[in-house]
Structures are given as structure tokens and as C-alpha cells.
Amino acid sequence: MSLRIALLGLLVESGAASGYGLTKHFELSAGNVWHAKHSQIYPELRKMEADGAIETVEEGARGKRTYDVTEAGRVELRRWLVEHEPERTIRNEASLRMFLLPLLGPEESVPLLRAEAAMYTTRAKRLDEICSHIGNDVSMYQARMGYHNMRAMEAWATETADAIEQKAAGA
Amino acid sequence: MSLRIALLGLLVESGAASGYGLTKHFELSAGNVWHAKHSQIYPELRKMEADGAIETVEEGARGKRTYDVTEAGRVELRRWLVEHEPERTIRNEASLRMFLLPLLGPEESVPLLRAEAAMYTTRAKRLDEICSHIGNDVSMYQARMGYHNMRAMEAWATETADAIEQKAAGA
């Protein structure tokens, strides 16, 4: 369901797009909340077209298909956003790793936490940079979400590395 | 792989535990980074025992089995934490919904964003409360990660609701 909703949302936001374009969109902005590869996206789009949530608006060279949301698709998306109680479950391998890192000794965990903090700083800066050049409101809000999340992990990794270091120095 | 690592990590952290106990542990602390249900956990534990990452240390009433990590399991976990480059992909249905919410009109999106912000405030406070009563360092760092993440989403939802409101007032 989530993949279907994500695709509907991206199509509403960007207007008509191909499976390839939607795959790219996932890699960039939407990647902070959902993830999908082309091998999952192409069949899903076919299925969505089959039950009327999207339609082919153009067929180009080399089998290229441009899809757009139908009225039924818009209704489905709106209903989901307004009425559906989302699952509060998360799967994030990078965060799982951070979560478990304090199980290692200070000599190993502190440098790894600092490295992660630096990575999150870089990502936050990149997103901030992107935000300042975005014309579109919705895209800006979306990039800001990523920004807040990066800053949160950066702050946590730094705070935790500091705490582990202090503890190790005191012991 | 991630489920296996999560289970190894939780066992190292808490000491020997049953499938039931690990399922509970997922619902509480680990739920901020990974998710698994008992129907996935029980077979996974059997598989991990079969290849020597964990072992049964006690068999109790009604088929209860208590597992603990083996030395091989510890080595596997450490290697993964130190050497494995984690996938930077996220799947979070609640965030996907937030991400798409600005596609709705201000009358619909603003109240929904405010409601989410309030929910994140509640969760952040609960985690903060939990932190102040935790004796164990590792558990505290873990709860703090959840805390930072909740505050980030709270800040984003508030900021976005404000921006949408201002924009609507100006137009």
C-alpha cells in the first residue's frame, strides 16, 4: 500500500512522470521516508493503471510510458492521507547500527559515532543548500523534513560520543 | 540480515531472553529503528541457533526457550557494527504521510500537522521521562535517540503548519 501511495503522491506533486523518473524521485527527495527500486516500481505502476488509479498519458521511444494520476487516484490518495491511521513502524538499518554502537567499547564506538555525526552534518548542509534554491513550497517542506532528521541524528551521535568519552575518562 | 543483527544486539544488551521477551523489546526501545513481529522472530531464532550464533540456555514450561548469544554471535555482531556499510534506506509510513500532507489544502493539512506535532510532543516527553529513570547507560543512549527523532518531527510539523498558515493568510 505505501509504495502505491508514495507513487500517487509523487505524481500529484510533480505532474506526469515515467517509471524511471519516479525511481529518480525516490532516490532524491522521497528517500528520507520511503524507498523503492525500479524492479518494484515498474510492475506496481502497471497494476495501478490496471485498476484505474493512474493512466498512460504518453508512450515514447523504447517503450517509455508517461503516467498521470486519474481522478480516482487523487481520491484514493486524499482518503489515505486524511483517514488512514499509518503504521508507526520504522525500518532503518543505519539507525539500527547507531542504536547498537554503544555496545562496543569506547575506543571503537566513539570514532564511529563521530564519523556518523560528520556524515549527518554533511547531509544536513546539502539539504539546507537545496532548500535555499527550491521554488516550489511542497518540495521545500519535504527537504526541511530531511534536514530536521539529519540534525537530530547529528546531535544524538555527538551527544552520545561525548557521554561515552566522559564516562571512559572518569572510570 | 538486519533482523538477525537486531536480535544479536538485543541479546548482548539484555542478556539471555526468550522470543517473547525479544518481541517485547522490539515494541519498546528498538521500535524506533527496527520492527519485527513474533511470527518472524521465532523462526529467525531457530535459524540463528542452527548456525551457532545463539544457543538455548534454558527450556521452561509450555515450550519456553531462553536463548543467549554465543561467542560466534558476538564476533558476528561486532564485525557487522564495525565493518558493514549500512543501507541508507528508510521505510517509515508515518513520515511518508507527513511528507505528502502538504499536498492537501491548508484547511486539511494544517490541523493534521498540528495533531501530529502534538503526538510527537507526547512521545518525546514519555521518552524523556523514561530516560530519567534508566540505570543502564546503553538503554539511555538508545532512548535519547528516540527523543531526538521525536523532537525533530515535532519541530518540522510545527514549522510546516506555521508556514502553510502564513502562506494561506497572505494569499
Place this chain on the structure above:
DNA sequence: AATAGCATGTAAGAAGTTACATGATTTC
């Protein structure tokens, strides 16, 4: 002429969900 990017697809297998199934123990 080679490389990178555009563009789509499928098959096999792994991971995860839903639903069914069972039964003891503790708390109200």
C-alpha cells in the same frame, strides 16, 4: 569508440504481514 545515463522489464529468492491455532498463568 567508449562511457554514462535513459528506459524498461522479469524471475528467483528473501523478508515481512496477516491470520489461524493452542494453552497456561496471573490479576481483577
Place this chain on the structure above:
DNA sequence: GAAATCATGTAACTTCTTACATGCTATT
């Protein structure tokens, strides 16, 4: 004695990943 919690398991299904497969177009 009813309800909640402890405790484990499996089967069918859906979702997601990995790997293979193809071929055009633009750039260097």
C-alpha cells in the same frame, strides 16, 4: 470466572531485493 498477559508456532500471502536481460542516446 473473565480478561490480560505469557508463550510459541505455522501457512498463505504480499512486499522487497538481487541479478539478469535488453537497447537507445548523448557526451567526451
